[in-house]
Amino acid sequence: MTVKQISVFVENKPGTLANVSKILCQNQIDIRALSISETRDFGILRIIVDDSYKTACVLKEAGYICSITPVLAVAIPDEPGSLFHILDILGQNNMNLEYTYAFITRRQDLAYMIIRVEENEKAAEILKKNGIQLVSQDELYLM
Amino acid sequence: MGHYFQPEIECASQEQIRAWQDERLVKTVKHVYDNVPYYRNLMDQKGVLPGDIKSVDDLHKLPFLTKDDLRDAYPYGLLAMPLTDCVRIQSTSGTTGRRVVAFYTQHDIDLWDECCARAIVAAGGTKDDVVHVSYGYGLFTGGPGLNGGSHKLGSLTLPMSSGNTERQIQFMCDLGSTILCCTPSYAAYLAETICEKGLRDKIKLKAGIFGAEAWSEEMRQDIQNKLGIKAYDIYGLTEISGPGVSFECSEQTGMHINEDHFIAEIIDPNTGKVLPEGEKGELVFTSITKEAFPLLRYRTRDICVLTRKKCSCGRTHIKMSKPMGRSDDMLIVKGVNVFPSQIETVLLNKGYPANYQIIVTRVNNSDKLDVQVEMTPEMFSDSLTQISEREKELVGALKAMLGIYANVQLVEPKSITRSEGKAVRIIDKRNLY
Numbered sequence: 289m290t291v292k293q294i295s296v297f298v299e300n301k302p303g304t305l306a307n308v309s310k311i312l313c314q315n316q317i318d319i320r321a322l323s324i325s326e327t328r329d330f331g332i333l334r335i336i337v338d339d340s341y342k343t344a345c346v347l348k349e350a351g352y353i354c355s356i357t358p359v360l361a362v363a364i365p366d367e368p369g370s371l372f373h374i375l376d377i378l379g380q381n382n383m384n385l386e387y388t389y390a391f392i393t394r395r396q397d398l399a400y401m402i403i404r405v406e407e408n409e410k411a412a413e414i415l416k417k418n419g420i421q422l423v424s425q426d427e428l429y430l431m
Numbered sequence: 432m433g434h435y436f437q438p439e440i441e442c443a444s445q446e447q448i449r450a451w452q453d454e455r456l457v458k459t460v461k462h463v464y465d466n467v468p469y470y471r472n473l474m475d476q477k478g479v480l481p482g483d484i485k486s487v488d489d490l491h492k493l494p495f496l497t498k499d500d501l502r503d504a505y506p507y508g509l510l511a512m513p514l515t516d517c518v519r520i521q522s523t524s525g526t527t528g529r530r531v532v533a534f535y536t537q538h539d540i541d542l543w544d545e546c547c548a549r550a551i552v553a554a555g556g557t558k559d560d561v562v563h564v565s566y567g568y569g570l571f572t573g574g575p576g577l578n579g580g581s582h583k584l585g586s587l588t589l590p591m592s593s594g595n596t597e598r599q600i601q602f603m604c605d606l607g608s609t610i611l612c613c614t615p616s617y618a619a620y621l622a623e624t625i626c627e628k629g630l631r632d633k634i635k636l637k638a639g640i641f642g643a644e645a646w647s648e649e650m651r652q653d654i655q656n657k658l659g660i661k662a663y664d665i666y667g668l669t670e671i672s673g674p675g676v677s678f679e680c681s682e683q684t685g686m687h688i689n690e691d692h693f694i695a696e697i698i699d700p701n702t703g704k705v706l707p708e709g710e711k712g713e714l715v716f717t718s719i720t721k722e723a724f725p726l727l728r729y730r731t732r733d734i735c736v737l738t739r740k741k742c743s744c745g746r747t748h749i750k751m752s753k754p755m756g757r758s759d760d761m762l763i764v765k766g767v768n769v770f771p772s773q774i775e776t777v778l779l780n781k782g783y784p785a786n787y788q789i790i791v792t793r794v795n796n797s798d799k800l801d802v803q804v805e806m807t808p809e810m811f812s813d814s815l816t817q818i819s820e821r822e823k824e825l826v827g828a829l830k831a832m833l834g835i836y837a838n839v840q841l842v843e844p845k846s847i848t849r850s851e852g853k854a855v856r857i858i859d860k861r862n863l864y
Contacts (some may be wrong), residue, residue, distance in 0.1 A: 295813040297806045299843050325815045329840045330806075332815055351845050353806050357813040386814060404813075 290358035290408050291425045292340040296333040297353040300326050308333060308352070315346045320428055321402055323389035334389070336361070336402065338429050359404045360412060361423040366392065366399040374401065377418045383411050393431045436552040436584065437545065440691050441746045445739075448690050448747065453486040455719035456694065460484045460493070463725055466511040469504045470496070470727065487694060490717060491705050496729045498759075501531045501670060510534055512723045522570040523669040524768045524834065530570075533669050534723040540579065542720055546667075546675030546689045547580020553680045553687075553744070554638040554663040556610050558585035563608035563636075565617060566643065566766075567593045572673025573643050573766065577612040580675060586610075593617065596624055604633040611639040614766040615646035615654065615662075619796035622657035636660045642667065642674055643766040645754060645863035650796075651683075664753060670729055671716050677751055682743050685750035692720045695749060696728070697737050700758035711736050713758045714751065732759045760857060764791055765798045767835050771856050774802055774837070777828045783810065788847045793861045800837040802829065805844050 298304045305324070312319065320336040337343045340356060347354045364370040371390075378385060386404040393400065400423060405411045412422055435441045443451075461481045463470050473494040474480070483492055501509065510517075512534070519535040535543070551562065562581035566573025574592055581588040589608060591599055599621060602608065611618060618641050625631055636658055642665035654662045666686050667674035676693055677686035688695050697712040698705050706712045714731045718724075733754040742750065762769045775785050783804050790801040804825070812818055822839050829837045848855050 293813075295811075297811050297841075297843065299846070304843075327815065327819060330818075330842070332813065332818075334813070351843070353808050353811045353844055355808075355811060355813055386816075 289360075289412055289422050289424055291336065291361045291402075291423065291428055293357045293359045293402065293404075294335050294337060294340060294343050294347070295355050295357050296335070296347060298324075298331050298333050300329055300331050305333065308347070311346055311350050312337070312343065315342065317343050317346070320393075320431060321389065321391035321400070323387070323402070325387065334387075334402075336391075336428060340425075357404070358408055359402050360408060360415070361428060362401050362403060362415060363398045363421045363423050364401060366397055370399070371401065374403075374415065374420055377414060377420070378403075378405070378411065381411075381414045383407070383414065395431075434552050434555070434557070435746070436549040441549060441687075441748065443691075443747055445747065449487065451691050452694055452719060455691075456487055456490065456717065457481075457484060459717075459719045459721075459725050460727065462722075463511055463727055467509055469500070469508045470494075473500075490694060490696065490728070493717075493728050495703065495715065496726050498531065498670075498730075498732070502529050505529055506532050509724060509726065511725055512536055517723050519575075520570075521572045521575065521669050521673060523572070524770065524773065531670060533672075535672075536722045539672070539721050539723050541583075542692060543576060543672045543675060544579035544583040546672065546678075546692065547576050548583040549580075549689065550640055550663070550665050550675050550678030551577070551580050551584055551586065551610065553678055553746075554610060554640050554661070555681075556581075556584060556586060556638070560586045560609045561589060561607055561635075562586045562610045562612065563589045563591060563599075563603060565591045565593055565599055565611065565613035565621075566674075571766075572667065572669050573612075573614075576667065576673040576675055577640065581612075596621065600625055600628070600630060600634075603636070604630060607635045609635055609637050611636055611658075611660070613639075613641060614643050615641040615650055616644060616765065616793065616796050616798055618654050618658075618662070619650060622654050623796065626657050631657075631659070634658070638663065640665050640678070644763045644798075647863065666751070666754075668731060670724075670726055671718055671731075672721070676716065680742065680744035680746055684742075685738065685752050687742070687746045687748040687750055688737075690748045693718055695737055695751065697735070698730075700730075700732075700734070708737055708739060711755065714754075730758075732757050732761060734758055762789070762791060762857065762859065764800050765835050767833065769800070769833055769835070773832050774829065777825070777832050778804060781825055781828055783807070783825070786847055787856070788858065789856060790858045791861060798861070800833075800835065801840055802837045803840045803842050803847060805847055806841050807844070810841075 318338040323334045464481045477494045517534045522530045522532045564577045568574030639662045663679040665678045667676040677688040694717040696715040700713040714733045734756040736752040786805040788803040792799045
């Protein structure tokens with residue numbers, strides 16, 4: 289069970305992020321989570337939104353290069369030690385993390401982690417087996 | 432005033448120079464026609480026979496040679512002597528990645544050395560000088576050329592080659608280098624470093640011979656002030672021999688062309704018509720003393736002006752201005768010839784679109800080459816590592832093609848400036864000309 293993340297190629301220069309968010313704003317798209325990895329010249333903007341398909345369309349139309357990447361979203365108790373718990377499980381099972389980022393929602397007792405690994409299915413299985421709750425695309429939309 | 436390496440040649444009368452040129456041109460045309468089928472074809476196509484060339488006045492009848500001819504004839508097509516008589520190869524970059532190779536017999540090397548020795552003497556050099564050569568050695572003609580000239584003169588030669596600035600300066604201080612030979616940008620960099628380290632009093636430099644790239648009068652003043660030397664320009668190209676085709680004298684108002692070896696013409700780059708003295712146009716050279724690789728009417732693509740005005744140094748050979756630009760799109764970066772087509776070839780080979788922009792800047796007197804490439808959906812990946820690895824691969828391929836480092840910048844699609852639908856390929860921010 290994966291969720292769709294939009295990855296966008298952006299140049300590392302003033303105003304680029306503002307431009308992307310302007311397009312999202314004009315199209316009434318709501319961002320659930322956001323993260324950026326950057327090099328000196330460029331970066332990858334990664335967002336989880338309430339409408340992935342529409343987002344990909346409007347960004348492409350605006351000339352951006354983007355792709356939809358399946359990632360794992362997990363809900364963890366918003367308390368010390370829960371991040372360690374899931375990372376430890378992945379580590380013990382020799383799963384390499386490409387990147388991860390966190391967000392919280394209006395539900396105060398839970399925090400959410402976006403996790404990118406090479407083998408989504410395998411990681412999902414391991415997490416489930418260890419009692420970790422995976423979040424579906426629909427659940428994300430409704431948050 | 433001043434000293435000459437070969438006064439009887441360098442200060443010869445116009446009539447004498449002309450007599451040498453007439454005689455040597457006729458001989459060289461025959462030599463080329465007899466031994467270079469490639470050029471013989473060009474002459475036949477134009478309906479010119481060696482017998483039609485009786486003096487320099489007939490030079491305009493001969494067909495031109497271009498860098499494309501050198502590429503097409505690679506490697507041996509323009510060789511005029513058996514390989515067994517050749518002793519050296521030097522090379523420079525060509526238009527689409529195929530390099531240009533030039534051949535030399537011992538006689539050719541000797542004449543080249545003489546030309547460079549004249550340049551060193553014109554810069555005040557004698558056999559008592561320590562000539563510090565920081566041009567690259569190897570296929571590049573800079574190092575071997577000045578090295579040979581210094582030997583010929585009998586100076587103490589320091590074959591430093593380029594790079595390792597610390598060691599350059601240490602040797603300069605310890606061994607008392609008096610004449611520095613390198614690219615002007617490297618000279619400026621050395622000057623700055625020497626001043627920063629407070630070593631200005633420890634060096635014994637009196638002159639510098641700087642060439643292989645364009646430099647401004649401001650840059651000359653800067654180097655001269657920082658190092659307390661006189662800075663002289665030198666010009667040449669591998670196809671014609673290497674540095675020393677022409678060189679500056681004490682007047683510093685242009686470079687004397689070694690007319691006993693090379694005949695210079697200025698042409699209109701569009702029509703090929705020969706222009707009168709004093710007019711600006713493309714410089715064309717005919718080598719008249721070379722055995723292995725004599726090129727007739729070779730178009731240099733350098734734009735400049737020739738003048739026969741009397742020079743205060745006493746030399747009588749014609750003077751050329753500093754090149755004022757190019758009639759093609761070649762760039763000289765860090766002394767190395769770079770053609771946009773070479774970069775395009777690499778991009779296409781690596782699966783990138785031919786949508787690129789080359790930006791050359793000069794930071795702290797050192798050239799920097801940036802290649803901007805537009806990202807494509809095919810090249811994009813959610814993994815930064817993957818994109819970076821592709822980028823590194825491209826940097827490696829460019830280095831292999833150009834011989835120098837180019838910084839690759841991946842940019843957003845359609846972000847490269849287009850004027851009237853046509854992309855602007857080169858942005859040279861150095862203001863060289």
